[in-house]
Amino acid sequence: MRLALALTTCVSVMALATAANASAADARSAPVVNTGNGQKEADTDAAQSATEITDIADIIVTASKSSAQRVVEAPLAIQAISGAQLAERNIRSADSLITAIPGASQSEQLGEFLRSYSIRGSGTGGGIGDTLVGYYLDETPYIVPNAQFAPQPRLLDLDRVEILRGPYGTLYGAGAMGGTIIYHTKNPDLNKMTVDAEAYAAATKSASKAGYGAAGAISIPIVNDRLAVRVSGGYDYRPGFADVYAGAPVGTPFKRDANSVDHRDLRVVALWRPSSDLNVKLQYQHFDGYQHYSQQMSSVKPYYFQDWGTTPAYEKTNNNLYAASIDLDAGFATLTSSTGYVDFSTSYLTSINLAFLGGVGELGNGYDGYSFSQELRLASKSGQPLHWVIGGFYNDAKNAFSQTVDFPIPILNGLGVTTTRTKNYSGFGEISYDLADGKLVPLAGIRVYHDDRNFTSVQTAAPSTSGSSSPTVVTWRANLAYHPNRDTTLYFNAGTGFRSGIVQSQLQVNALLLDNIEGRGALKPDRMRNLELGFKGMLRDANLSYEINLYDLRYQDIQSGLVTSAGVSAFASLGTAKIQGVDLALQWQPVSGLTLGISGDLNHSEYTSVNPAVARGIGPTVAVGKRILNQPRWTARADIGYTTSIGSDTNLHLNASGSFSDNRLNQFGDLTAKTAIFDGNIGIRRGPYEVEIYGQNLTNERGPWFIRQSANPSLIGPPTPRTIGLRVRLHLGD
8 A cells, every 4th residue: 555655646746747848848859769659750760779869768669569669658667778878887797787677686596607587576486497587689589498598798789778577478478477688789880880899807805816808899881881790709707706615614725716707709790781671680699608616605704615525616608699680661561580599508517515415416407409489570660540560489499408416325326318399389469559649559469379398308217207288378468558748658558478387207296296286297387467557757857757667466377396205306386476566767867967867666575375285395485475485575776977078078977876675585484685786987088988997896795695595505696796997998980
């Protein structure tokens, strides 16, 4: 009740201010691209770069797939952060990006590369099964069955990031139940050569070595206005800061500052525009990285691993993306074809002390496979009151999960490989119509999805098993948007999302049956239903942009991992939950050069029904009326930025941010720390050159912000310690 009252008050105040500003807003001209609400549009290229638009309300987004539109006019719970804003706010990784998303958090972490994230409570089932947040690199989805991976693009290559909070299943299908993060990369410049470069060196607290890295990009027009190529890449090294003890944490460590990380990336993209009606984009991206040991350690005060023996532990990854997209202006509509292929290989080796297996031993896991995707869609063109998009999607993917066990008592030793394959396809569409000269826009959409999924499991000391499933799922969306003027949007959105069900062996099914749990070789897809009221706008006279969202999520058939009474790890549907909350984002420019921003989320979550037998296998904290796992009750972020001229063609810029998060609960009743992480940077730009000093985690927050278990043994994850660095940048071509 207090949450709804607070939102109603905020909405009322904003509505009064917006109404007073409406006529002035309508009278102004500003860049508009395909607004989709019937208002007149400026003659602006739909591919206009978000980095060229300084006002956050005027950033162009394409997440609706039917048209490009200003973010302030998009009737979605959507954020858009330009590449320039990412740099200014010192957002350089997925970890720091997550802090800028209201209601988002890291739900699982092993090392630098194996992580999973949650938006609005979607991570309560843990890091199992398919991803709960959809990740896209341009038009290519990262879809990996029975694993949770995400692309890792370089900031230098990003034009903007679009984030959808909550399920938009008609547009993005399976694997985007909690939300969708779309990384839009920079295209080659068809008219001029551009060069970008950066290098940095940094000192990290508790590390004996310096961190460093360098990256560069060059765009070359081959045929003016027709064909261009962009090549980019880089290397980064982060020093280790945690010691390793073979046994108890006493005496001299086996290794000091052991958990260092290095990674490399390369991207090549070609853009061909043979005519004004046709665009063809070909893209290749490579990423590989290696971490010694892990981010999941025994202690964060001080940082160390204990009982690791002499195991040369690691986490490593290697993946490649190949993509082709074609956009054709067919006159009455735009035809888009997107083809993508991702191959991946990620593995880790870790050590753990288990008394019942004789002490310290080794566990190794690996994920190897591919994912091919093809989407074909047709979208209406602007200028008419009827707007629509219709399309089809196909995905063929495989993931071979391997596990090795080596302990002094060899009862579980050996190798096992479980291979999951999926061939899924779907058809989708959305339609909307402008009423009252585009001020009122109703929308309806549907997606029908079918998944043919199977697996085989081969174990050293057990018979081979297999299983399959063929679910068909229907998702829908309904939306009603009201645009009193071009700088204000009020909308109601209702929609659903889902995730394909995990498949498991007959051994796991039998273990569940012994505990009186309905054992399924293939779990039901878990689903989420969202009801949302949103209000966003821009008060141009006050230089204030705002967004407020009130949401009600219902989560059913929650896929969860548990340990049966027979000691076998298995999967089952836990029950249902609800998450109700409010998101808020404000950005204000009180004077020229000064920008203030705040964002946050406040929510209440609880389980509304649980299977008691499944709950017992998960942990003591899972019960009806209890807070759901892996969900902070609030998150917040504050940003301040200032830019001023200090001479001819010379600017000074300062930025600072604070990211705050409530604790999160795990299945054993452990609570992560409430965290507060402060970053900042100060620099000078002169012509094409830039030099800045930056700091991350300035107060050296240790967390932990992730706890798998707190004892016997402890497995916890901290933020990277305080890091202070010097960065130089170069940009040529403007």
